[in-house]
Amino acid sequence: xxxxxxxxxxxxxxxxxxxxxxxxxxxxxxxxxxxxxxxxxxxxxxxxxxxxxxxxxxxxxxxxxxxxxxxxxxxxxxxxxxxxx
Amino acid sequence: xxxxxxxxxxxxxxxxxxxxxxxxxxxxxxxxxxxxxxxxxxxxxxxxxxxxxxxxxxxxxxxxxxxxxxxxxxxxxxxxxxxxxxxxxxxxxxxxxxxxxxxxxxxxxxxxxxxxxxxxxxxxxxxxxxxxxxxxxxxxxxxxxxxxxxxxxxxxxxxxxxxxxxxxxxxxxxxxxxxxxxxxxxxxxxxxxxxxxxxxxxxxxxxxxxxxxxxxxxxxxxxxxxxxxxxxxxxxxxxxxxxxxxxxxxxxxxxxxxxxxxxxxxxxxxxxxxxxxxxxxxxxxxxxxxxxxxxxxxxxxxxxxxxxxxxxxxxxxxxxxxxxxxxxxxxxxxxxxxxxxxxxxxxxxxxxxxxxxxxxxxxxxxxxxxxxxxxxxxxxxxxxxxxxxxxxxxxxxxxxxxxxxxxxxxxxxxxxxxxxxxxxxxx
Numbered sequence: 001x002x003x004x005x006x007x008x009x010x011x012x013x014x015x016x017x018x019x020x021x022x023x024x025x026x027x028x029x030x031x032x033x034x035x036x037x038x039x040x041x042x043x044x045x046x047x048x049x050x051x052x053x054x055x056x057x058x059x060x061x062x063x064x065x066x067x068x069x070x071x072x073x074x075x076x077x078x079x080x081x082x083x084x085x
Numbered sequence: 086x087x088x089x090x091x092x093x094x095x096x097x098x099x100x101x102x103x104x105x106x107x108x109x110x111x112x113x114x115x116x117x118x119x120x121x122x123x124x125x126x127x128x129x130x131x132x133x134x135x136x137x138x139x140x141x142x143x144x145x146x147x148x149x150x151x152x153x154x155x156x157x158x159x160x161x162x163x164x165x166x167x168x169x170x171x172x173x174x175x176x177x178x179x180x181x182x183x184x185x186x187x188x189x190x191x192x193x194x195x196x197x198x199x200x201x202x203x204x205x206x207x208x209x210x211x212x213x214x215x216x217x218x219x220x221x222x223x224x225x226x227x228x229x230x231x232x233x234x235x236x237x238x239x240x241x242x243x244x245x246x247x248x249x250x251x252x253x254x255x256x257x258x259x260x261x262x263x264x265x266x267x268x269x270x271x272x273x274x275x276x277x278x279x280x281x282x283x284x285x286x287x288x289x290x291x292x293x294x295x296x297x298x299x300x301x302x303x304x305x306x307x308x309x310x311x312x313x314x315x316x317x318x319x320x321x322x323x324x325x326x327x328x329x330x331x332x333x334x335x336x337x338x339x340x341x342x343x344x345x346x347x348x349x350x351x352x353x354x355x356x357x358x359x360x361x362x363x364x365x366x367x368x369x370x371x372x373x374x375x376x377x378x379x380x381x382x383x384x385x386x387x388x389x390x391x392x393x394x395x396x397x398x399x400x401x402x403x404x405x406x407x408x409x410x411x412x413x414x415x416x417x418x419x420x421x422x423x424x425x426x427x428x429x430x431x432x433x434x435x436x437x438x439x440x441x442x443x444x445x446x447x448x449x450x451x452x453x454x455x456x457x458x459x460x461x462x463x464x465x466x467x468x469x470x471x472x473x474x475x476x477x478x479x480x481x482x483x484x485x486x487x488x489x490x491x492x493x494x495x496x497x498x499x500x501x502x503x504x505x506x507x508x509x510x511x512x
Contacts, residue, residue, distance in 0.1 A: 019186040020151030036184045043234055044151040059234060 001079060004026045006070050014068070017041050026070040049075065056066075088298040089280045089363075090510060092356040093176070093344030094453045097162045097167025099136045099336060099440055103169060107450070108457045111465040112483050116439050118323060118334060125301025127308075132317040135304060137440030138297065141165075149186045157210035157239050159295035159338070161247045165251055166342035167291050174344035175356055181254055185414055189254045194354035199286040201279055203272040204246030207265050207292075207445030212298050213239040245293055258285055265497035266408075266442070267367075269341060269449030270293045273363035274503055276345060286350045293340035294444040296414035304335050310375065324469035325435040326416050326479050327411035333410040336441035341449030360456045361508045363490075364395035370500030376414055377496055381422040384502050387427055388494070391504045397490055399427050404464055404491040406455045409435020410442055415496065420475045427477075434480045438468040448495040452505060455493045459509050462487050 011025050018041065031037045037045070042062035049058055049071070055078055065071050096103065099117030100110040110117075117136040126133060143153050143161050153161070162197040163466040171178065174501055176195070177187040189199050219235040224230050238244060246261035264271040269292035276288035296303040307313050316322040323334035351358055354432045368387040372378040392399060405427070423433065436451045440465075443450060464486050467479045 017150050018184060019147065019152070020184055023184065036182075040155045040235065041151045044149075044154045046229075047154070048150060056229075 003072065004015055004077055006075050006079075007068075009052055010049070010068060010071050010075070013045055013052060017048060018054045025068055029068045031067065045066065053079065063083065087281050088348035088361060089345055089350050090348050090361050091343055091359045092351050093170035093172070093174030094338065094359065094456065095166035095173070095342040096450055096453050097138075097166055098339040098443070098450055099138055101139050102141065102165060104453055104457065107453065108461065111454060112461075112463060114279050114439070114466050114468060114483060116323065116468050117336075117441060121301060121304060124299055125304050125388055127305060127479030133308070134314060134316075134319060134322040134334060136334055136443075138295070138337040138339065147186070152186060155235050156236060156244065156248055157213055157295065158208055158297070158304070159206055159293050162295060162338070162340035163204065163245045163293035163342065164248060164252055166293070167289055168342040170342040170344045178253075180502065185292045187252055187254055192354060196229035196286060197255060198257045200255060201260060201285040201288040202246050202249045202255060203260045203262065203288055203290040204249050205252050205262045205264070205268045205272050205445060206242050206245055207225040207263060207268055207294055208296070208303065209242040210244060210301060211296075214271045215298055215302060231311060245291060249289065249291060253289075262432055263418050263445065264501045264503070265499050266444050267448055267495040267497035267501045267503045268445035269447065269452065270493065270495035270503035270505060271298065271343070271367055271448070271501065272363070273452055273505055274367060277362050277365050277505070280310055280345060280347050283347070287343065287344065289344055290449065291340065291342040292446045292449045294338035294446045296335075296338050296444070298507060307335055312352045312375070314411065318476065320469065323438060323441060324471070325411040325438045326420060326467060326474055327409075328415060328468050328472045328474050330411045331413065333412055333437065334441035336443040339440070339443040339446040339450055341446055341453055343449065343452065352450060356495065358510045360459050362505060363397070364391045364510045365504070366391035366394065367501065367503040370502065372500055372501075375498055378500070379414065379418055379508070381418040383498065384418065384422045385425060385500050387504055388492070391492070391506050395506050397506065400430070402427060402490050402492055403432050403486060403488040404455070404458060405431055405433045405449045406458070406491065406493040407433050407435050408494055408496045409437050409467070411435075411437065414470050416474060419496070420477055422476070423479055424472060424475055429476060429478050432464055432478050432480050432484065432486055434464055434467040436465070438470070439465065448493070451493050451495070455491050455507055458486070459488045459491055461508060
């Protein structure tokens with residue numbers, strides 16, 4: 001999966017979590033400050049990403065997700081590791 | 086003292102989402118009844134009946150994934166009922182901002198700090214609690230399982246009032262209450278008194294129950310508590326006020342919501358008035374956790390107090406929407422007391438004869454039914470009634486009735502009794 005594809009999927013998951021179809025997003029969007037996501041939104045997003053990519057993410061990981069880019073980086077790395085392991 | 090009127094109503098029942106479906110099916114005398122799922126049955130040889138709730142796809146009903154994760158259906162259904170009630174009350178909602186699925190009430194005639202929320206449930210989100218019990222056991226046995234970080238928030242009965250306050254971005258007068266099967270009725274009464282005394286201008290009241298679990302936890306708990314119908318004949322499984330009744334029809338739940346406000350507040354903002362609430366009274370048996378006081382002393386006291394506070398004579402009551410569960414004791418006591426106070430012209434029915442008993446939501450659904458009866462000048466039948474337990478005017482078929490005053494009453498496990506008095510709105 002390319003980085004662009006991962007980014008698109010992450011955008012979709014965030015939009016569904018918040019129920020805002022036309023939410024403007026870019027890689028630098030900050031989850032808490034710009035998107036007003038709270039801890040419940042964070043858990044929802046994590047569960048959604050787990051389902052989308054068939055991966056397992058610890059709830060605490062949300063604290064490390066500061067921007068959309070940080071999520072994309074995390075998933076990209078995780079998928080790479082899956083491939084190589 | 087302020088006069089109090091109803092300006093919005095919303096419901097979710099076995100007939101589906103919306104009060105129009107509720108009324109259409111009640112007046113067409115269509116009973117909501119079905120054999121219970123196999124997974125609920127402890128004795129596979131018994132039939133067992135219940136009133137199922139149609140399943141909803143909450144994603145298509147404008148809830149975010151995050152809301153579906155943090156609210157159980159018991160809360161989501163309450164929010165849907167509130168949405169319908171606010172719409173009928175013509176209350177303007179605008180999105181809080183473009184990122185959150187929440188609203189603010191924007192109306193120059195409404196002071197949001199003088200709106201009260203009164204939300205409640207009988208049991209709350211028990212499915213979450215059941216699942217959490219299983220999850221914790223699995224974790225202890227070494228399995229890697231995602232624990233539900235929100236199980237406390239989803240289970241607590243306060244979730245309904247809190248979710249309503251969050252959804253509408255309110256910051257004052259958030260009230261939560263639970264009075265078992267009388268929850269809806271008592272919450273309306275508390276809201277009525279708060280408006281009457283001018284503590285608040287307007288109230289949004291909701292009560293909700295949801296009992297769909299894999300193993301039929303609530304159904305079986307009631308069944309083995311000897312309160313549910315024992316009949317294997319579907320035509321005799323739900324017959325309140327009949328000599329052959331033997332228990333109530335379990336409902337999978339439901340939700341109802343009302344918007345009520347002071348008359349002057351409703352007039353100021355040009356709202357359509359559906360009916361007036363002219364009285365509320367409640368008493369407590371102080372007798373037994375699961376049985377009514379068989380003398381009916383405190384139900385009688387409640388009804389006399391209700392009439393007296395509103396200066397209304399018993400013969401002025403055209404219609405009573407009874408608690409009418411279909412248990413031996415409830416119907417015996419209720420008919421005894423109604424027979425002492427009211428004459429034989431007062432029409433009586435039980436909405437539970439068609440919808441079963443939706444526990445905490447029953448009182449608010451029956452209030453909505455009572456107001457729809459006043460508006461439509463019709464009342465639905467006391468379905469299934471062949472051999473009445475007394476000579477009261479139980480209505481066996483839907484009838485036309487021009488109602489001026491009507492009562493809706495509820496009684497609860499624990500011994501709480503509540504009654505509301507409604508009046509056709511006359512300027």
